[in-house]
Amino acid sequence: MNGAQVVVEALKREGVECIFGYPGGACMPIFDALVDAPELKMVLVRHEQGATHMADGYARTTGKPGVVLVTSGPGATNTVTGLLTAQMDSVPMVVLTGQTITSNLGKDAFQEADIFGITMPVVKHSYLVKEVNDLPRIMKEAFYLASSGRPGPVLIDLPKDVVTAECETSFPETLELSGYQVPARASSEALRNAAELLKASRKPLLYVGAGAVLSNAGRKVLELAEKLRAPVTTTLLGKGAFPETHELSVGMLGMHGTAYANKAVIDCDLIMAIGARWDDRITGKVSAFCPEATKIHIDIDPAEFGKIIQPDLSINGDAALVLEDLIPMVEPLDSAEWLDQISRWKRKYPLRYPKRGGLRAQQVLDELDRLTESQAIISTDVGQHQMWAAQFCLSSRERQWLSSGGAGTMGYGLPAAIGAQFGCPDDLVVAVVGDGGFQMTQMELATAAIHKLPLKILIIDNRYLGMVRQWQQLFFDNRESGVDMMGNPDFVKLGEAYGIKGFRIRRSGDVTRVLKQALAYQDGPCIIHAEVVKADNVFPMIPAGAAVSEMLIEEPSPKVKLAKPVGST
Amino acid sequence: MEQQYTISILVNNKPGVMVRLGQTFARRGFNVESLVVSPAHDPRMSRMTVVVQGDPETFDQILRQLNKLVDVINAVHHQADNAVEREMALFKLEVSPERRAEVFQIIDVFRAKTVDVGENSLIVETTGSSSKIDALERLLATMGLREMVRTGKLIMARGVSAT
Numbered sequence: 216m217n218g219a220q221v222v223v224e225a226l227k228r229e230g231v232e233c234i235f236g237y238p239g240g241a242c243m244p245i246f247d248a249l250v251d252a253p254e255l256k257m258v259l260v261r262h263e264q265g266a267t268h269m270a271d272g273y274a275r276t277t278g279k280p281g282v283v284l285v286t287s288g289p290g291a292t293n294t295v296t297g298l299l300t301a302q303m304d305s306v307p308m309v310v311l312t313g314q315t316i317t318s319n320l321g322k323d324a325f326q327e328a329d330i331f332g333i334t335m336p337v338v339k340h341s342y343l344v345k346e347v348n349d350l351p352r353i354m355k356e357a358f359y360l361a362s363s364g365r366p367g368p369v370l371i372d373l374p375k376d377v378v379t380a381e382c383e384t385s386f387p388e389t390l391e392l393s394g395y396q397v398p399a400r401a402s403s404e405a406l407r408n409a410a411e412l413l414k415a416s417r418k419p420l421l422y423v424g425a426g427a428v429l430s431n432a433g434r435k436v437l438e439l440a441e442k443l444r445a446p447v448t449t450t451l452l453g454k455g456a457f458p459e460t461h462e463l464s465v466g467m468l469g470m471h472g473t474a475y476a477n478k479a480v481i482d483c484d485l486i487m488a489i490g491a492r493w494d495d496r497i498t499g500k501v502s503a504f505c506p507e508a509t510k511i512h513i514d515i516d517p518a519e520f521g522k523i524i525q526p527d528l529s530i531n532g533d534a535a536l537v538l539e540d541l542i543p544m545v546e547p548l549d550s551a552e553w554l555d556q557i558s559r560w561k562r563k564y565p566l567r568y569p570k571r572g573g574l575r576a577q578q579v580l581d582e583l584d585r586l587t588e589s590q591a592i593i594s595t596d597v598g599q600h601q602m603w604a605a606q607f608c609l610s611s612r613e614r615q616w617l618s619s620g621g622a623g624t625m626g627y628g629l630p631a632a633i634g635a636q637f638g639c640p641d642d643l644v645v646a647v648v649g650d651g652g653f654q655m656t657q658m659e660l661a662t663a664a665i666h667k668l669p670l671k672i673l674i675i676d677n678r679y680l681g682m683v684r685q686w687q688q689l690f691f692d693n694r695e696s697g698v699d700m701m702g703n704p705d706f707v708k709l710g711e712a713y714g715i716k717g718f719r720i721r722r723s724g725d726v727t728r729v730l731k732q733a734l735a736y737q738d739g740p741c742i743i744h745a746e747v748v749k750a751d752n753v754f755p756m757i758p759a760g761a762a763v764s765e766m767l768i769e770e771p772s773p774k775v776k777l778a779k780p781v782g783s784t
Numbered sequence: 785m786e787q788q789y790t791i792s793i794l795v796n797n798k799p800g801v802m803v804r805l806g807q808t809f810a811r812r813g814f815n816v817e818s819l820v821v822s823p824a825h826d827p828r829m830s831r832m833t834v835v836v837q838g839d840p841e842t843f844d845q846i847l848r849q850l851n852k853l854v855d856v857i858n859a860v861h862h863q864a865d866n867a868v869e870r871e872m873a874l875f876k877l878e879v880s881p882e883r884r885a886e887v888f889q890i891i892d893v894f895r896a897k898t899v900d901v902g903e904n905s906l907i908v909e910t911t912g913s914s915s916k917i918d919a920l921e922r923l924l925a926t927m928g929l930r931e932m933v934r935t936g937k938l939i940m941a942r943g944v945s946a947t
Contacts, residue, residue: 331800336807340854343799360854394796394857518848 218347218378219248222311225354226255228386231282233258233273233637235266239286241326242313244378246284258637258666261658263290265630267297268656271306272594272634275617276642278431280307280361281634287313288326291372292333296624298368299337303621304452305429307366309357316376317345331372339367347380352387359390364397365516366429398515400540401532408528409487410544412509416485418553419445420508422468422497425452425620426490426515427534432456433613435538436489442542444550446557448476450491452620455610460589465557466566466609469497471602474564474755474768479557480505481764487511490534493523494621495759495782503762513537564755564768566606573748574723576600576675580607582726583645583673586734591643592635594618596628596652598682600675602753604647623784626655629672633659636668643671643734650676650703657709660740664713667739672715674706677747685752689771690779710742720745759784787840788817790869790939792947793832793850794824794857801855805832808849814838818936829857831947833939860947862939864913867947870938873917874899875908875924876931887927894920905930 216224222245226234233256238246249257260266263285270281285294291312301308315324331343340360342353357369413419421443423436436457440447447457448468459466468476480486486508491497493512498504501523512519512526513534520529530537568577580603583591589609594617595601601618610616617635619627632646653674663670684698707717718733718741720726733743757766759782771777795801802821809816817835824831838846843861850859879887887906891898896910910920914937921932941947 332803335800335803336811341800392854395854516852518845518852520848522845522848 216382217244218350218373218380218382219244221347221350221382222354222373222378223248223252223255225351225358225386226282227252229358230279231255234282234284235260235269235273235634236284237263237266237286237290239290239313239326241287241315241375242284242290242311242373244375245311245313245373256637258662260630261661262656263293264296264626265656265659265662267294267308267310268300268624268627268630269634269637269659269662270308270310271297271301271627272617272631273638274301274306274308274634275631276592276614276635277638278614279638280309280358283308283310285310285312286326287315287330288328290326291328291330295334295337296622298334298370300619300622300624300627301368302337302339304619305366305425306368307362308368309361310368310370312370312372314343314372314374317374318376320374330370334370337368338370341370341372343372344374344377347377347382348384350377350382351384352390355386356390356392360392360395364395365426398517398531399533399536401513401530401537405528405530406537406541406544409511409530409541412485412511412528413443413487413545413548416509417549418482418484419443419548419550420479420483420486421445421447421457421489422450422486422491423447423453423456423489424450424491427453427456428490428613430490430515430534430536431613432489432535432538435535435542437461439538439542439545443545443548444554445548446479446554448472448479450494450497450620451605451618453491454605454616455613458611459609460611465561467605469494470499470757470759471606471753471755473566473606474766475557475560477755477757477763477766478560478564482556483508485509485511487513488526489513489538490515492519495523498523498763499757499765499782500760500762503764570723574721574726574746575751576603576677576745576747577607578723579673579675579720579726579730579745579747580604580647582730584608586727586730587643587645591615591645592617592639594628594632594635594644594646596648597623597625598649598651598680599677599685599751599753600647600649600681602682603675608647625652628652629656629663630659632670632672633663633668636670637666645671645673647673647675649681650674650678650700650706651680653706654703660710660713660715663740664715669737670740671733671743672740673743673745675745675747676703676706677749677751678703679749681751682753684750686780688750688752689777690758706742706744715739716741718743758782785840786837787843788835788837789843790862790937791834791836791847791850791859792862792939793834793859795830795832796855796857797823797828797830798855801830804853804855805834805850808846808853809836812838812842812846814842814846818934820936820938833937835937862941862947867939867941869913870911871914871917871935872909872911873921873932873934875910875921875929877906877908877924878904878928878930879906880904883927887924890923890927891920896920
């Protein structure tokens with residue numbers, strides 16, 4: 216077997232179903248070896264960034280590592296954004312890059328890039344393979360590292376002479392990774408302490424993040440919340456770890472979270488993070504973040520403890536296993552008054568939007584949620600539409616919500632939806648994208664069309680980079696700068712050019728009818744072009760760097776002058 | 785207020801490890817004061833002793849991030865009271881033959897030795913704690929010091945406990 220055949224054999228052994236790739240000179244031997252492995256579906260993308268987001272969407276929905284195969288130089292550098300996206304959100308992924316021959320390394324050879332060096336800060340681990348006999352071990356290690364512990368992307372740089380050389384070693388039975396530990400169950404002392412702290416709480420709040428989704432802890436979170444009688448808030452990436460339709464759910468917290476979730480954050484006497492990392496989009500001003508509440512932090516990654524918030528108790532372990540052990544140790548809490556208070560907030564500050572004055576994105580998303588009974592897999596881009604989708608498209612199960620949370624990568628939505636549809640061919644997949652982000656990766660319409668994927672592409676088009684415009688309006692005296700997307704194409708016609716069916720929504724009276732038509736359409740992908748009002752703002756909002764208590768529940772009067780945000784972005 | 789920390793790191797002897805460590809320090813604003821890399825007793829591994837300077841609030845986080853790297857077996861912060869610290873230095877002095885005796889007196893007090901003598905030059909070698917080397921440097925600075933090369937600090941935990 217040569218190196219390329221070892222790569223293909225390893226992919227088969229790891230149970231890989233599809234590879235998202237784009238060929239080029241340096242990776243031709245691997246593409247050649249794929250000809251003999253028809254069981255591995257090679258999805259030819261239109262840009263390498265798209266390949267990484269597809270692998271990401273595939274991984275987030277299936278829980279299995281997504282695989283990317285690209286060539287050296289620009290092919291490899293085009294994966295950097297996708298690697299960052301995956302690293303920030305702990306998505307398992309293996310990226311294989313072609314490389315010039317080893318004797319040319321460091322000599323500015325054609326299409327040579329030091330991708331091993333370039334990507335070091337955005338991968339969980341990486342390899343530059345110089346010896347073909349190391350390849351079986353490296354392939355096995357890469358899949359294990361990508362998917363175990365706190366998952367993440369692993370990059371393998373494969374020089375062309377290495378993949379054409381004969382390999383004399385076989386795949387190892389076991390791996391020797393003495394510096395790598397995978398926490399599983401928590402110490403019994405930590406669990407006892409947690410039970411003790413919980414016992415004293417009258418106003419508890421479970422704050423559930425992506426770690427709970429990654430460890431498939433949803434059922435345990437539900438069990439714990441119901442036993443404790445504790446309300447649950449989910450982060451943007453924790454959506455689905457607890458059903459948002461449940462009476463104990465207060466929805467998403469943070470910058471554009473629900474008013475009642477953020478009020479619960481302010482007033483709780485105990486907050487327990489389950490696989491969540493106190494991101495700045497959640498804490499706002501850290502020193503003012505629930506200063507009085509007891510903080511318990513459950514995380515599989517010990518480097519998260521004390522990074523942002525010093526918890527009163529840290530519990531290192533896999534979320535599902537920690538909760539499994541913790542549940543029998545806790546008692547129902549005396550939280551009736553607290554739950555009443557939360558119900559009052561829910562009634563007083565519901566998420567709402569104006570029903571008049573033109574078509575609103577919120578109405579389209581609210582109706583999409585109703586018609587799909589909160590069952591669709593939703594992927595989003597980044598910006599206003601993302602926050603509205605997070606608010607109005609409720610998640611009822613894990614791995615149903617795909618969004619670039621940590622990196623905030625525009626252009627993620629469409630390719631992630633394509634990857635999700637490959638991973639979950641029988642599910643309804645909807646890409647909710649803005650006109651800005653969509654145009655960053657719109658060439659992947661071709662990939663969706665060629666494979667006749669039945670996904671729905673809902674373009675929330677306000678002809679603006681709306682989130683930036685919102686900040687300019689609120690914090691920069693409405694001085695618009697670089698936000699007008701004048702010259703957007705007609706997205707329905709754009710779809711037609713790829714042979715993709717298009718639907719249009721222009722009036723709020725059309726929303727239900729057109730969405731129903733689009734959802735019933737089964738002959739491949741379709742575009743739903745929603746031409747929404749140009750200037751609308753997302754609320755509630757906590758200005759970046761401000762305390763949670765400074766939340767703006769509704770649009771402030773134009774006379775109110777807001778200070779420029781002190782948070783980084 | 786920035787502080788100095790000595791960390792002993794046992795790593796896999798693999799390409800790229802140094803860069804990953806360097807990035808971990810640099811990204812969080814820590815400056816590397818000295819760095820010693822050598823083979824460990826197990827040839828598949830290397831031992832690094834790093835002296836860094838930075839913010840105490842970030843240091844704990846750095847240690848956790850180092851331990852998170854796949855190729856780091858362990859990274860441990862050591863303090864002088866539980867570890868032996870050694871450093872070696874070479875000093876080149878420009879000294880006329882008449883003043884040699886004066887230099888010899890000083891280096892004798894420090895139990896340093898002369899490893900090269902030229903017509904108007906001397907190379908002095910010394911081993912000891914970093915503060916001893918600092919003290920010798922201050923004295924030699926007044927006696928024609930032209931160059932100094934230091935190995936950087938080495939550290940080993942006292943007793944049977946692992947470094």
